[in-house]
Amino acid sequence: MQRERRNVALAYLSALQAELQRLLRTARIVAALSPAVAGGQELERVVLTWNFLWRYRVIRLSVWAGFTPLPQISDLSDLLSGYSVRLEETMRKLAERAAMVAEMVSSPDRRRIDPI
Numbered sequence: 001m002q003r004e005r006r007n008v009a010l011a012y013l014s015a016l017q018a019e020l021q022r023l024l025r026t027a028r029i030v031a032a033l034s035p036a037v038a039g040g041q042e043l044e045r046v047v048l049t050w051n052f053l054w055r056y057r058v059i060r061l062s063v064w065a066g067f068t069p070l071p072q073i074s075d076l077s078d079l080l081s082g083y084s085v086r087l088e089e090t091m092r093k094l095a096e097r098a099a100m101v102a103e104m105v106s107s108p109d110r111r112r113i114d115p116i
Helices: 004-032 035-064 070-104
Strands: none
Touching: 004 035, 004 070, 035 070
8 A cells, every 4th residue: 555655646746747847838938928027937937946856856755765745745736836826827917918919009099009
């Protein structure tokens, strides 16, 4: 039973690592679409990646050693969840800006468009 628990924990950790890769790929796309967002997100991506990988390796070693560090696994999951929420908020803001620009450009009264 302990081996099965270890395998489940390792599979979950692998899924978390795959989710990190998906989030980072999405963040790079968002940063490419909005240079104004790129600077702050780049630093956040580096910090998140380093923090995640450090915790991930420590937890993985603990699981291999026979421990089941459930609070640490939960914290690692929460770290990704928080980043995901911030990334979704950034994408929502970008979508709102894009919709506003599209509305302004398609408006018959283009005098509303700010030249700056």
